[in-house]
Amino acid sequence: MADPTPQAPSLPDSENTEGQSEDLIHDLESGIEEAVVQALDDNNLERAHELLRLIHYTDIADLLERVDEQDRGLIIELIRGDFHPEILAELDDTVRDQVIDVLGLDDLAAAVVELDSDDAVEVLEELEEHEQQQVLEAIPESDRALIAEGLAYAEDSAGRLMQRELVTAPAFWTVGDTIDYMRSNADSDDNTLPDQIYSIYLVDPKHHPVGKVMLGDMLRSRRSVPLLEITEPEMRVIPVETDQEDVALLFSKRNLVSAPVVDTDGRLIGAITIDDIVDVIHEEHEEDIMRMGGVREDDLYDAAIDTTKARFSWLFVNLLTAITASVVIGMFDATIDQVVALAILMPIVASMGGNAGTQTLTVAVRALAMKELTATNTMRLVGKEFIVGSINGVLFAVLAGLVAWFWFESQALGLVIGLAMIVNMMVAGFAGTVIPVALDRAGVDPAIASSVLLTTITDVVGFFVFLGLAALILL
Amino acid sequence: MADPTPQAPSLPDSENTEGQSEDLIHDLESGIEEAVVQALDDNNLERAHELLRLIHYTDIADLLERVDEQDRGLIIELIRGDFHPEILAELDDTVRDQVIDVLGLDDLAAAVVELDSDDAVEVLEELEEHEQQQVLEAIPESDRALIAEGLAYAEDSAGRLMQRELVTAPAFWTVGDTIDYMRSNADSDDNTLPDQIYSIYLVDPKHHPVGKVMLGDMLRSRRSVPLLEITEPEMRVIPVETDQEDVALLFSKRNLVSAPVVDTDGRLIGAITIDDIVDVIHEEHEEDIMRMGGVREDDLYDAAIDTTKARFSWLFVNLLTAITASVVIGMFDATIDQVVALAILMPIVASMGGNAGTQTLTVAVRALAMKELTATNTMRLVGKEFIVGSINGVLFAVLAGLVAWFWFESQALGLVIGLAMIVNMMVAGFAGTVIPVALDRAGVDPAIASSVLLTTITDVVGFFVFLGLAALILL
Known part of the structure; x- marks a missing residue:
């Protein structure tokens, strides 16, 4: 770590506080x-x-x-x-x-x-x-x-994202050659330099990228220094057809500022810079968060009628799963007819399973999006979430059991809701990891389909186990 | 737009395809x-x-x-x-x-x-x-x-985020002065230059920032050019105590690559660069997505017992809301006792309201996080979402009404579920925008509390209206 630049002595100066009072984000x-x-x-x-x-x-x-x-x-x-x-x-x-x-x-x-x-x-x-x-x-x-x-x-490929204008230099050039080239190019009418330059790419005679020099390193080197001496130790080359999501992950993981893009013959055809990546990151995050909420992207500025249409299909899927849950309840209509308290309590089991499962699902979907789940740790996550679901299942079984017992003055009813709670929260922890992982392996975006599958399972299991146990134990 | 750099003629070259077959993200x-x-x-x-x-x-x-x-x-x-x-x-x-x-x-x-x-x-x-x-x-x-x-x-302030090492130059220097300074500094033992340099800040004698020069512009200018001639047209100055989320938004909105940070006296004390911002963006997105799913951040790598504890409190809140919904159902136990079909169908109304509300909520929470909701368009969004909720409410009222009618051979039951559906989805559209906006104005992060408030409302309204209408119409 280096010293900071020297600072002027600390004199109070109330006139000059530009940028302090104004709103930082929006004029x-x-x-x-x-x-x-x-x-x-x-x-x-x-x-x-x-x-x-x-x-x-x-x-x-x-x-x-x-x-x-x-x-x-x-x-x-x-x-x-x-x-x-x-x-x-x-x-x-x-x-x-x-x-x-x-x-x-x-x-x-x-x-x-x-x-x-x-x-x-x-x-x-x-x-x-x-x-x-x-x-x-x-x-x-x-x-x-x-x-x-x-x-x-x-x-959404690297080819769409890249800038075609870039600064290249033959690999044998020196710092002085390059500065002269840039100055004369900037002076000429036929200026081919991009607006923003972060780095200079060295190419061989076949126009394959062989090195990258950061501008800062060029400015602190003497004119006689060969560019090859100050190239970055590592250069990641991005094939032009790479998906922009993978490009963004690479930039984040490797802390890149710019990277060369090559065609299928390995020739340098463009460069991607980090300012483009910021937009991609926002876009991909928006996609994830919207899909998990069952919304198409770009929804905010759509007309009401387009939004209605776009949301309908997701709600329709949810109607089908809700009907499925109702069919399960319908299997036990005779039981509910005898003990109406079951109808009152049954949403609790389903709702707790749904919420516990959503917590697990959120962690798993996010980890998949960030490529943090690999062969090494996926099974450990599944095991951990099952344990978390089981422990919280037992805790909430006790709480819900006590509520049911005192509300309806029935120990048996407390036992039924407690057992159902444990089963449903264990299932939620398991399904909350396994569903997104399985979808991801099958090539389906887990952000889209996971939550509807999960709540279908926690609703069906919740109602079935609760009402089924009630039929066995209470009647 | 400028021409690209000249390219070598397009010869097929199968030997050199570096970077194409390897996995881009992970060795x-x-x-x-x-x-x-x-x-x-x-x-x-x-x-x-x-x-x-x-x-x-x-x-x-x-x-x-x-x-x-x-x-x-x-x-x-x-x-x-x-x-x-x-x-x-x-x-x-x-x-x-x-x-x-x-x-x-x-x-x-x-x-x-x-x-x-x-x-x-x-x-x-x-x-x-x-x-x-x-x-x-x-x-x-x-x-x-x-x-x-x-x-x-x-x-989480700009002060934590900024790099103290930066390159400053007196405002009267030329390009040549600056290059000489950087070269001699790099050669000396007491190197005070940062690892990565994107821009050079011009300061007055009191060390107030008066301009920013991008390195690319320095490299394409002759040595005699004064730095003041090639400063960026606009420079945003960031007060040191600014929240990192606001700094990230500023960078994204203004497409910044670097920005000077000043103390309360307006003196330049550091610089924030876009590579730090990428991490902040990921962090803030993770926070949003996790909070909406009811999870603390940093959950993936926690031990099972810590995760269990952290998730318990959120689930406990959900238990209370589920019990509230059950209390509402309990108010109608006599009605359910007479028409058991009500117990079978009632989750459909609540579930559709919850899902429609979550769609709206997701859009609103995201727009608030991106500061896209202002006085100008908030009321328009509330109105639009109410309309969307109403139209989809009518459509799903018809669908659910038909299902109920044919399943239980009762037109009256179809009418009850249809009316309840319209009311609940209108409420969902309204609450889905108003809740997060109100929380945001009250200084509460809408990502945390919105969804539990919303589903409580859609559950309570869904059960109450459905069972209440049933009591009025069917009995």
Whole structure:
């Protein structure tokens, strides 16, 4: 560990506290958002335009997401003249569709030309085929080829994610050669350098990547130092068809900042940088959390009717499982007819099993998503969760048994609910790990199907064991 | 958009496909992990040591997390001689505690010295006070002061997250001045440069940050260019006490790669870089997903008994809500006694309300976590979810009504379940948005408490409306 940079002596200085009082996240939240919406409501477009000039393009993107469709159209018209192309890359898919409709294909093409190739591909990939063609035809040929190639890679692959613009250097160059090359390139009209540069890739004559030099290491080395002397000790090469989720995991696990992407012949064709990865991580997390809640992604900005349709199918599956549980209860209608207390108590057993199972399931699904479950520890997790379910099963058997005993003044009823609780919570602990692991091995995303399978099992087992034991013991 | 770098002509080249066949994420999964565990089981420590030398330190960290406590101890002893300090920064808290116990405080101190200050603070913050003191005393004074200062900032604050080592330059320097400074600094014994450099901060004489220069922009500029000419158009300054969650959101929203951190007097005291942010994002997502599932974080690697204890409290709350639902059912015992079909069908209404509400809740909790819900769109979301709940309520009322009608040959029973379904799903849509928004405004994390409140409401309303309508209509 090194010393910090020297600091000026500690003089109190109350005038300069920039960045302290303002809201860190949103200029919008400091009231400009409301002011814009108010100005639009008042039909004071001049005032709205003035306010829109004050805020950062990422905040304009946020604002576009939050307002309703009508205001969205108005805002686009106001900023059309000085439209910041990066706004398109920031928008949620549903909102972007609408913004593009208002913007029109000509202005869209003008904006797309200004974007880095990865962002351009992201904007265009959601368009319909004929719209894509129309936009592509409206942009200069050199850019067009790059974007068309990007679109040719599979969705959610490294090929879609990567930036085509990158800095490469022959492996025999020195630091001085490279700096000279970058300076002359930056000065020329035909600037081929990307906006953000984190590292420089060394290539052999066949354009295979043979090393990576971080910019910081270049800046602290003398001009005569060969690049090969200051390459990173390890370089991970990403095949172009790799899924973006795997790329994101690799970046997180290996603490990478950038990585080269190669085609099937091992030639360097692009680079992925960590700022793209942050978006992927958010996306994948959103996918996981939404799927576990039974929601399609991108739900927030959808119209009510689209959301209703999308949620219907999940609720329909749940209706079927609820009916299944009811069929199980129906098998014991004669028993319930004799002891109505059973109908009162039976949801407790099912609900506790469902909740205990969901706890286990959450841990297992998350561990699978982070690739933390391997052959070595999966069986140990299954065993541990079974034990956890059993111990908590016994504890809650005692609690629920006492409640039933005193409520209905029946020791036998307390015994029945206690035994059913133990069985159901053991089953919950077991099913909560085995279901997601089995789904994962079968190639199904465990975040989608696990919870409905689990609650079906805990409901069916809960009702069946509780009512079945009651029929045996109480009657 | 710029042209890509020129590529070598496309010759097929089957020899060079490095990185294509190997597993991208884990060397471990290629079988080395199993081989190490096998060697440990066979007590063949020499073989295990040999294998451990082959794998990347991040994979050793993963392996330490996955094996059981005994193997963990064996592995630490094997790698003690060439222990990679960064392993400590990679470990889960529970596992790190154990590793530190085996490692001992002296070897820990030796490792901590090698870490960047932010990682050192992360490793030490979980130790008990007297252990912290012991480690701090064993490391050189200059490093000690830095780490102790880091530990003085609040947990999860920007101060804990930031790196103290950074490159600063007086605002009047040129590109050439800066490169010369970095080269001579790197050559000197007293190297104060951080391992990874993304940007250079310009400071005024009071050490206030006045600009940020990206390294890429420095490398493409001539030596005579003043740094002030190539500063980033915008620089966000982060107050040291900012919560890490807000810092992560700022980085994501503004696509930042690095940002300066200032003390209360506005003086530059450190920098946060995007690689630290990736860890925070994972951590915050884990927190959200775990809390929604009723689990404490860090659960995967806890011992069974600790997990059981941690989950008990959540299950206990659920027991109370389940009993509340049972009390509601108990109010209608006479009704159930007369129509046993009610006991069979009643879980359907409650379950559909719970699932519909959970869908809504998931969207709302996620939007709150991402700060996407503001004054402008919150009311619109509440309205939309109420509409979605109502429409799906009507659709599932028809389906459930038909099922009940044909199953029990009673139109009246079909009517009762249908009406109850509409009411409960409308309530679910409304409660699913209003509960998390209200909790968030009250300063409670909506991820923790929302779902238990929601299912209590949908259970109570579901049972009460269904059985209450039955008592009115059927009897």
